[in-house]
Amino acid sequence: MSEITKFTNLRNLEGEELSITVENGYFSDSASAVQKIEDCTGMTLIPGLVDMHTHLREPGFEDAETILTGSMAAAAGGFTAVSAMPNTDPIADTAGVVEQIFRLGQVHGICDVFPIGAITVGSKGEQLAEIRAMNASAAGIRIFSDDGNCLSSAILMRRALEYVKSFDGVIAQHAQDPELTVDSQVNEGAISSRLGLKGWPAVAEEAIIARDVLLADHVKSRLHICHVSTAGSVEIIRWAKARGIQVTAEVTPHHLLLTEDLIESYDPVFKVNPPLRTKRDVEALRFALADGTIDVIATDHAPHPIERKECEWANAAFGMLGLESALSVSFKAMVDTKLISPKDLIYRMSSRPAEIAGYKDHGAIANGKPANFALVNLEKNWVSKPRMSKSGNDPYRGMTLPVVVEATYLRGRKVYSHHE
Amino acid sequence: MSQHLLSISDLNRESALHLLDTAANLARATETTVKKLPTLRGRTIVNLFFEDSTRTRISFEAAAKRLSADVINFSAKGSSLSKGESLKDTAITLQAMGADGVVIRHPASGAPKRLADQKWMSGSVINAGDGTHEHPTQALLDAYTIRDRLQSGKGDLQGIRVAIVGDILHSRVARSNVLLLKMLGADVTLIAPATLLPVSVEKWNVGISFDFDRDLSSFDVVMMLRVQRERMVESFFPSEREYARNYGLNSVRLSRLKEDALVMHPGPMNRGLEISADAADSIHSVIPDQVKNGVLVRMAVLYLLLSGEQS
Numbered sequence: 001m002s003e004i005t006k007f008t009n010l011r012n013l014e015g016e017e018l019s020i021t022v023e024n025g026y027f028s029d030s031a032s033a034v035q036k037i038e039d040c041t042g043m044t045l046i047p048g049l050v051d052m053h054t055h056l057r058e059p060g061f062e063d064a065e066t067i068l069t070g071s072m073a074a075a076a077g078g079f080t081a082v083s084a085m086p087n088t089d090p091i092a093d094t095a096g097v098v099e100q101i102f103r104l105g106q107v108h109g110i111c112d113v114f115p116i117g118a119i120t121v122g123s124k125g126e127q128l129a130e131i132r133a134m135n136a137s138a139a140g141i142r143i144f145s146d147d148g149n150c151l152s153s154a155i156l157m158r159r160a161l162e163y164v165k166s167f168d169g170v171i172a173q174h175a176q177d178p179e180l181t182v183d184s185q186v187n188e189g190a191i192s193s194r195l196g197l198k199g200w201p202a203v204a205e206e207a208i209i210a211r212d213v214l215l216a217d218h219v220k221s222r223l224h225i226c227h228v229s230t231a232g233s234v235e236i237i238r239w240a241k242a243r244g245i246q247v248t249a250e251v252t253p254h255h256l257l258l259t260e261d262l263i264e265s266y267d268p269v270f271k272v273n274p275p276l277r278t279k280r281d282v283e284a285l286r287f288a289l290a291d292g293t294i295d296v297i298a299t300d301h302a303p304h305p306i307e308r309k310e311c312e313w314a315n316a317a318f319g320m321l322g323l324e325s326a327l328s329v330s331f332k333a334m335v336d337t338k339l340i341s342p343k344d345l346i347y348r349m350s351s352r353p354a355e356i357a358g359y360k361d362h363g364a365i366a367n368g369k370p371a372n373f374a375l376v377n378l379e380k381n382w383v384s385k386p387r388m389s390k391s392g393n394d395p396y397r398g399m400t401l402p403v404v405v406e407a408t409y410l411r412g413r414k415v416y417s418h419h420e
Numbered sequence: 421m422s423q424h425l426l427s428i429s430d431l432n433r434e435s436a437l438h439l440l441d442t443a444a445n446l447a448r449a450t451e452t453t454v455k456k457l458p459t460l461r462g463r464t465i466v467n468l469f470f471e472d473s474t475r476t477r478i479s480f481e482a483a484a485k486r487l488s489a490d491v492i493n494f495s496a497k498g499s500s501l502s503k504g505e506s507l508k509d510t511a512i513t514l515q516a517m518g519a520d521g522v523v524i525r526h527p528a529s530g531a532p533k534r535l536a537d538q539k540w541m542s543g544s545v546i547n548a549g550d551g552t553h554e555h556p557t558q559a560l561l562d563a564y565t566i567r568d569r570l571q572s573g574k575g576d577l578q579g580i581r582v583a584i585v586g587d588i589l590h591s592r593v594a595r596s597n598v599l600l601l602k603m604l605g606a607d608v609t610l611i612a613p614a615t616l617l618p619v620s621v622e623k624w625n626v627g628i629s630f631d632f633d634r635d636l637s638s639f640d641v642v643m644m645l646r647v648q649r650e651r652m653v654e655s656f657f658p659s660e661r662e663y664a665r666n667y668g669l670n671s672v673r674l675s676r677l678k679e680d681a682l683v684m685h686p687g688p689m690n691r692g693l694e695i696s697a698d699a700a701d702s703i704h705s706v707i708p709d710q711v712k713n714g715v716l717v718r719m720a721v722l723y724l725l726l727s728g729e730q731s
Binding site (some may be wrong): 188189192195196197198199265266267307310311312313315 | 506508526528529530533537538550551552554618620
């Protein structure tokens with residue numbers, strides 16, 4: 001006996017009315033035997049969002065977040081798939097660890113958790129991890145990254161790019177020249193100089209991206225650039241794409257909205273890596289997302305317990321929450337400014353990341369596909385406050401943001417509801 | 421004045437001059453009558469030092485005691501601070517002990533502002549040097565010394581030409597001095613190799629020079645900054661010899677100074693590196709005045725913040 005639900009009085013992102021039918025967890029065009037009707041007046045249908053860059057902290061840092069609380073935060077933000085970065089303890093550099101993370105995500109069943117494997121053992125940048133074993137595991141890893149650390153060795157980067165070609169894998173680089181950023185705290189510029197905080201120069205990101213696009217070109221492999229933060233990086237990626245190099249790039253919601261002047265408070269809630277940059281950088285990132293030079297928005301959701309932020313700037317941890325606010329912040333930065341349409345924004349937060357990451361069950365609303373979607377209210381505002389995350393390092397706290405996620409569905413099952 | 425002194429930007433021209441005038445009045449009061457004034461009797465001032473600095477700590481201690489305040493020294497070595505206690509817990513402890521003022525020295529830039537903003541404690545916060553950010557009382561004592569020597573202890577520093585020489589990049593003294601000297605009308609030039617100048621320093625609206633010898637005889641004040649030897653290891657300059665040759669105040673440069681030019685140094689000095697012994701001990705040197713005036717200026721700061729005059 002199949003279970004069939006019809007969602008009526010919906011709108012799509014172009015404002016057209018529609019209804020959808022979900023049968024046994026799949027989108028369906030079945031016209032008969034609808035058992036349940038959900039009246040969705042006022043709500044807009046979007047495919048479940050897909051995050052390519054998430055820190056879930058489990059195993060090892062469960063005081064900050066767990067796979068369960070991170071999944072709940074993801075669902076509250078309209079996400080149905082997240083990509084768990086490997087900088088856990090132990091580091092996700094073996095088939096055993098990635099399978100465990102993947103399975104815990106499935107057991108909780110609130111959001112699909114796709115681990116990202118470490119490129120090198122312990123993410124130390126010295127020796128390749130067992131990449132094929134992680135790929136062949138039940139987790140089926142295809143994206144590898146030493147996120148948090150830059151893979152700065154040119155020869156290891158070359159080898160990694162070559163090695164993942166055998167299964168159409170992707171190397172996701174955290175672009176940060178380590179020598180140029182020892183103890184770096186904030187964007188290097190007039191504000192860092194005045195505040196006496198050690199600068200993190202744009203060139204430290206741009207030099208690595210320039211090298212890596214050339215390496216990707218040389219070995220004809222796929223490179224993904226994590227959290228692009230500077231106008232110069234955008235120029236290099238634009239050049240690389242024009243040359244036909246297989247490079248994709250992500251930007252975080254916070255780099256699309258927040259600027260470095262916030263650090264004047266010395267409040268470490270604004271401490272993040274890469275750091276908040278200038279207004280000029282923010283504008284370049286917005287235009288790059290609008291024209292497709294930057295492919296996707298990724299949260300870099302980075303929860304930290306309160307004591308890692310309630311301290312002096314230099315002693316505080318890098319990172320901000322992102323899952324619960326990503327859609328709203330991105331709307332504020334990109335749609336409220338009329339740079340892109342709601343439909344194009346959702347493409348860059350859902351279909352496009354699903355395509356790059358190879359998450360075939362996500363990013364599309366089409367008959368026969370798993371019913372991974374969210375219902376959002378584009379007319380409502382809310383005041384930012386983390387509800388589901390175990391941590392509270394929300395840089396938008398108290399800020400009024402557009403768009404409320406009303407409900408999220410994973411394979412047809414309601415996993416989040418705004419009112420319940 | 422506001423409740424705290426975290427940065428020179430907490431002051432304006434008027435309040436800075438009022439502070440210098442107050443220090444001058446305190447100088448007269450302590451010289452002509454008794455050394456100790458009863459002004460802050462019953463108030464508690466904590467010297468909270470997360471970084472060693474004997475001279476700044478004893479200067480604040482002397483200032484507080486001359487105003488009859490009770491002084492508690494809380495330093496990192498041999499206390500809970502070295503055991504990893506957080507700034508927050510330390511602040512809560514100080515609040516419970518009833519500290520009216522906290523003088524804080526911290527290796528992290530912005531730590532005094534965190535202490536002042538977070539409402540963990542209600543007392544006044546006085547920045548005694550935070551990381552590579554600011555050291556406002558050092559700038560105030562420098563301005564006081566310049567005004568005392570070159571402006572008969574009155575008015576502002578209009579038209580005074582000041583060279584600040586050395587490791588500007590890592591210097592909280594330079595940052596506070598640039599803000600205060602400009603506020604008081606002085607003409608400031610920073611002299612250093614480009615490696616030791618902050619990025620975007622051109623936006624500070626001061627003169628910049630890589631050549632100590634150029635215009636040397638035009639300066640009324642030459643302020644030498646301490647250069648830490650470990651900067652050489654980090655390749656900010658190739659050798660001590662090359663640094664001293666290009667940016668040290670040696671006897672040849674000393675002889676080219678204006679007749680009444682002042683040589684200043686916030687201490688502690690590296691004799692033979694940024695300053696030669698004959699320069700440090702010359703008639704141009706007002707380095708002992710700086711130390712003496714430091715107590716007066718800190719008395720003025722404590723008095724204005726804690727005596728209730730601001731309200």
